[in-house]
Amino acid sequence: MTLPLNKPFEVSGHQEKDYGAEMGMMRRAPTATSSHPLEESERTYHQRQDQHKLNSATRAFGIGYALHFKHERAAAGCHQIGHLGFLPRSNAHLQALTGRDLELDFTDTLGVQPEVTYNPHLYMEQEQRKSMF
Template sequence: MAFPQNLKVEPIVVQEKDYGSEVGLLRRAPATSLQHPLEASERSYHKRQEQLRLTSANKVFGIGFALHLRHERSAAACPEIGHLGFLPKSDAHFQALTGRDLDLDFTDTLGLEPEVSCNPHLYMEKMQQCSRFGI
């Protein structure tokens, strides 16, 4: 049995041959935008998780409990409640309510602020002179 003479043999193209090279990555990148397709999804992840929690709390416990959770989180996020101005702002209460205290991200190690930004005694004296804080 003989092989046909007009048989064309195409070269085998391996997709993994350009793995890690810039040329292969640029060829497979979407030409319409400069961002990865998952970036938009990652930006809205926490918002979608919050909506999912509130929706499930509303279905299971009722609208009153969902409104209570939303009110509690908005009060914890308010910068004027429970914070002295000379201490650095910590979102520990808000993060504990939303569940973000268990997440580790870039700002946990590099977003550090100095512990005391001004003299606490001078700050409290200035606050006592204001009508809002006066005793």
């Protein structure tokens, strides 16, 4: 039994010039979707773990503890509370509250923001000029 031949194979000039590399780049998978099933799981891991801990704490200690815990984390993560803008920012308090201070990942070494020294007097004058409300 033979396979039916629809068209004979022809070599076009386009294939000989770029060897299909240009077309291959255009056929790549879009970056908006994940290429592996575990990517979405890894991306939302910390959020799911925090939600699980909060649900467990609510069942064990009541809703008051859960609200206090959420409020404390929100205050530690707020950029306006307890931080002067001309000083380098560290999320040590927030990481200690969430338990991420014990983990080591790529952002610890590769995600370091550049150290830029600001003039404290100029910064505070600019902050005073901004309206608080």
